[in-house]
Amino acid sequence: MIKIAIYPGTFDPITNGHLDLIQRGLMTFDEVIIAVAPSTRKQPLFTIQERLKLINMAIKGLKNAKVEAFSSLLVEYVRRKKGIAILRGLRAVSDFEYELQMAHMNRRLDMHIETVFMMPSEEYSFLTSSIVKEVASFGGSVKGLVPAEVEKALKRKLKGLKGLTE
């Protein structure tokens, strides 16, 4: 039986911290499916299609990693994909409470699906998609924090948005 892990999130946009975690996941699981949630409540900067495209470019070299959008309950999606685990990153103690709540709720919804936490590399422990967007929106450099395609896409998107308000 192949061991499939589902790595869910908003990925608005994918960062090198997410990629680090995907690579770690691939060392333990046979396949990692990156599951992109619409997360409309977060009012994402990138559309779901844009996020999928950026992730696809970022994981090009990673055999056994693939990406899909999902809009159901996470545990339902995991069951559909025959996943055995939900993969989540723990960057700092501050992540713990929220992650614990989600893990317990998901366990309550399906006791056969385990949540597995992995720590991204220390150099990405402060990184979030919001912080990347914030820095980029003020013209700061996010080089080394996101894949090169994401850096370009951020510039294009933010320039477009600025154009709309000018």
Ligand code: COA
């Ligand atoms: N490196 C860098 N940043 C990371 C990271 C890493 N390794 N791991 C997490 N982050 C960041 C994300 O970029 C995100 O930043 P942002 O808030 O600035 O966007 C933040 O940490 C955490 O968000 P994310 O990982 O995208 O998760 P989320 O909280 O947005 O997503 C879902 C939560 C989608 C997994 C959850 O809402 C879900 O499962 N939805 C489906 C419906 C469902 O089943 N709900 C019940 C769940 S109990």
